[in-house]
Amino acid sequence: xxxxxxxxxxxxxxxxxxxxxxxxxxxxxxxxxxxxxxxxxxxxxxxxxxxxxxxxxxxxxxxxxxxxxxxxxxxxxxxxxxxxxxxxxxxxxxxxxxxxxxxxxxxxxxxxxxxxxxxxxxxxxxxxxxxxxxxxxxxxxxxxxxxxxxxxxxxxxxxxxxxxxxxxxxxxxxxxxxxxxxxxxxxxxxxxxxxxxxxxxxxxxxxxxxxxxxxxxxxxxxxxxxxxxxxxxxxxxxxxxxxxxxxxxxxxxxxxxxxxxxxxxxxxxxxxxxxxxxxxxxxxxxxxxxxxxxxxxxxxxxxxxxxxxxxxxxxxxxxxxxxxxxxxxxxxxxxxxxxxxxxxxxxxxxxxxxxxxxxxxxxxxxxxxxxxxxxxxxxxxxxxxxxxxxxxxxxxxxxxxxxxxxxxxxxxxxxxxxxxxxxxxxxxxxxxxxxx
Numbered sequence: 373x374x375x376x377x378x379x380x381x382x383x384x385x386x387x388x389x390x391x392x393x394x395x396x397x398x399x400x401x402x403x404x405x406x407x408x409x410x411x412x413x414x415x416x417x418x419x420x421x422x423x424x425x426x427x428x429x430x431x432x433x434x435x436x437x438x439x440x441x442x443x444x445x446x447x448x449x450x451x452x453x454x455x456x457x458x459x460x461x462x463x464x465x466x467x468x469x470x471x472x473x474x475x476x477x478x479x480x481x482x483x484x485x486x487x488x489x490x491x492x493x494x495x496x497x498x499x500x501x502x503x504x505x506x507x508x509x510x511x512x513x514x515x516x517x518x519x520x521x522x523x524x525x526x527x528x529x530x531x532x533x534x535x536x537x538x539x540x541x542x543x544x545x546x547x548x549x550x551x552x553x554x555x556x557x558x559x560x561x562x563x564x565x566x567x568x569x570x571x572x573x574x575x576x577x578x579x580x581x582x583x584x585x586x587x588x589x590x591x592x593x594x595x596x597x598x599x600x601x602x603x604x605x606x607x608x609x610x611x612x613x614x615x616x617x618x619x620x621x622x623x624x625x626x627x628x629x630x631x632x633x634x635x636x637x638x639x640x641x642x643x644x645x646x647x648x649x650x651x652x653x654x655x656x657x658x659x660x661x662x663x664x665x666x667x668x669x670x671x672x673x674x675x676x677x678x679x680x681x682x683x684x685x686x687x688x689x690x691x692x693x694x695x696x697x698x699x700x701x702x703x704x705x706x707x708x709x710x711x712x713x714x715x716x717x718x719x720x721x722x723x724x725x726x727x728x729x730x731x732x733x734x735x736x737x738x739x740x741x742x743x744x745x746x747x748x749x750x751x752x753x754x755x756x757x758x759x760x761x762x763x764x765x766x767x768x769x770x771x772x773x774x775x776x777x778x779x780x781x782x783x784x785x786x787x788x789x790x791x792x793x794x795x796x797x798x799x800x801x802x803x804x805x806x807x808x
Contacts, residue, residue, distance in 0.1 A: 379426035379439065387440075391431065398427040399557075402592065403646060424593040437462055457486035461493050468496070473504045491521045498530050502537070510534040525555035532561070536568055544568050559588035563601055570608055576628060578608060632659050633666040640731055644767040649775040652727050660723040667730030671737030672698035678744030693806040700802045701736070701795040705729035708791055709777050718778040728772035735761035735768070766792075 380387050383397045402424070407417045429435045437458065464479030480497035484490055498513030511534040517527035532547030548565035551558050566581030582605040589597035639647035652660055675698045676691055709725045712718075739761040746754045769791060773784040 377422070377426075379430050382422050382426040383430065385430075389430075394427065394430050398423065398431070402427075406591070406593075420593060457483040457490055457493070460486065461490070461496070464493075464500075465496065468500050473500050476500050477504075489520055491517050491524060491527070494520070495524065495526050495530060498527075498534070502530060502534055507534045507537040511538070523554055525551045525558055525561070528554065529558065529561050529564075532564060532568075536564065541568050541571050545572075557588050557592070559585050559592060559594065559597060559601075562588065563597070563604070566601075566604070575608065579605060582608075629659070629662050629666060633663050636663050636731070637667075637734075640734070640768065644764045645771045648728070648731065648768060648771045652724065652776060657721060657723040660727045664723070664726035664728070664730035667727070667734050668699075668702045671730070671733040672702075674737035674741040678740035678742070680744070682744035682746065689806045697799060697802045697806060700799045702729050702733060704795040704798050705732065705791060708794065709773065712773075712779060712783070712787055713777050716779060716783060720777045724776045728769075728776050732765055732768045732772060735764040
């Protein structure tokens with residue numbers, strides 16, 4: 373039965389939209405309606421499912437052709453006179469879905485004979501040959517597709533799959549890397565590159581790829597892919613964790629923590645409202661905790677530096693006393709968020725609370741540092757920085773409470789001002805206490 377929903381209207385694109393326009397519309401709408409941003413809202417979850425379903429159909433040329441034929445039955449009548457390369461291609465895809473791989477290969481071949489520059493037919497035939505166990509045939513088709521279109525991420529992806537099956541693991545990684553370069557949110561390419569890195573005992577790279585794959589699967593609403601990536605990551609985390617925490621290689625451990633911190637900071641700096649969860653999904657719990665502590669250390673050092681540069685003549689406290697005062701809002705946020713989760717019986721963890729607290733205090737630390745050199749910056753710049761960093765703090769706290777602590781939007785809206793007031797008051801009390 374024909375689906376009455378208009379997928380073009382769901383994605384808010386025209387019927388002649390290009391694949392790039394469809395992908396861009398999907399990304400925008402998926403971010404806006406992702407269930408993690410609207411916990412406990414069935415309407416948002418249903419809307420997200422519609423967006424994913426519409427994208428699944430319109431992003432695939434075959435499904436889109438069939439869907440367009442459903443919308444316009446006269447289109448089908450106009451093609452009855454003779455089969456085109458697209459007709460053979462559509463029939464081949466249908467056969468492949470029914471696991472009639474040999475029939476699919478024959479129709480793909482017919483399509484290619486009618487149109488020797490049909491890149492998608494080469495890619496699909498290569499994927500079908502791969503499923504039939506003919507990795508060399510798949511490799512040949514993917515190489516031809518790349519020659520015709522060097523920007524095809526799918527061609528590089530299946531080239532990687534074929535190389536991996538033939539035992540060329542390093543070459544497979546290179547192909548997956550090319551696919552990711554062409555399509556940065558290619559979750560499957562990250563996942564399979566993670567598997568290849570694991571085979572080469574590049575455990576840190578494998579774990580990073582699998583975390584990235586899990587985050588992308590989650591963002592794209594692919595729950596099965598997300599669970600698969602998470603399960604695979606857990607299966608290798610034991611070895612990877614030992615590598616990272618090994619006392620024999622502390623320099624490598626420090627580099628990994630710094631890299632994780634920089635990457636998470638990058639997400640938050642570009643998107644304080646939507647970057648909290650993606651920045652954390654790349655990491656396992658020990659890493660989440662380490663990055664949260666690193667954020668707090670950076671924020672605290674900025675606070676101490678600002679106090680020393682701008683206010684040292686107004687108090688007699690030591691740098692250690694100031695650093696201890698800087699810990700007060702960090703501990704306060706962790707405790708209060710944990711209590712709120714327990715009362716609301718919300719999913720979450722101590723590691724997530726630490727990450728939330730550390731990340732939210734970063735803008736406060738930067739503002740404290742700026743205030744220490746306010747005489748150099750001037751009043752206008754300080755006003756701009758105050759508004760900017762204050763907004764960042766509120767956005768991070770709110771998104772962290774809804775996305776990481778999983779509080780409802782209504783509770784978070786009331787809870788964030790309370791967090792700011794309580795942590796601010798306790799910090800002021802601690803600061804005045806060290807002066808007495």
